[in-house]
Amino acid sequence: MKSSVLKYRETGIAWQDKQHKELFDRLSALSSVIEGRRAEDGEWLEEFLKTIDFLDEYVAVHFYEEERAMVGSGYPDSDLHMERHHLFIEEMAHLRRDIEASEATTDIAVSTSRRMVEWLVDHICVMDKDLAAYIK
Ligand SMILES: [Fe+2]
Ligand SMILES: [Fe+2]
Numbered sequence: 001m002k003s004s005v006l007k008y009r010e011t012g013i014a015w016q017d018k019q020h021k022e023l024f025d026r027l028s029a030l031s032s033v034i035e036g037r038r039a040e041d042g043e044w045l046e047e048f049l050k051t052i053d054f055l056d057e058y059v060a061v062h063f064y065e066e067e068r069a070m071v072g073s074g075y076p077d078s079d080l081h082m083e084r085h086h087l088f089i090e091e092m093a094h095l096r097r098d099i100e101a102s103e104a105t106t107d108i109a110v111s112t113s114r115r116m117v118e119w120l121v122d123h124i125c126v127m128d129k130d131l132a133a134y135i136k
Pocket of ligand 1: 020062124
């Protein structure tokens with residue numbers, strides 16, 4: 001993803017921006033997996049789920065780091081921010097169960113990755129930027 005595209009998402013906190021960039025890079029990789037799908041043998045699904053696994057783990061680490069910064073700084077909106085993190089993790093788990101339980105289609109995969117990108121962009125532009133402004 002081009003740096004100019006990422007610019008408006010920057011919070012100005014180096015570790016946070018670095019982790020956000022990693023998340024978007026992985027989401028780009030997820031799109032590539034879907035675009036390069038080999039639907040007949042289902043290999044794309046295996047790769048898709050592997051990338052989702054990585055994202056799950058990385059998101060957990062990233063949220064933990066942000067939550068540590070909230071607690072350490074006495075950030076006043078930490079309850080709401082943490083609740084949003086928690087809801088995102090739950091939503092991802094739900095989407096994953098749907099994908100695994102259903103006849104997985106690339107349409108579902110596309111909507112899942114879009115939903116993740118939209119959520120992250122909204123979250124970073126509002127809540128993460130607010131947190132960053134507080135801890136700067
Ligand atoms: Fe974040
Ligand atoms: Fe956050």
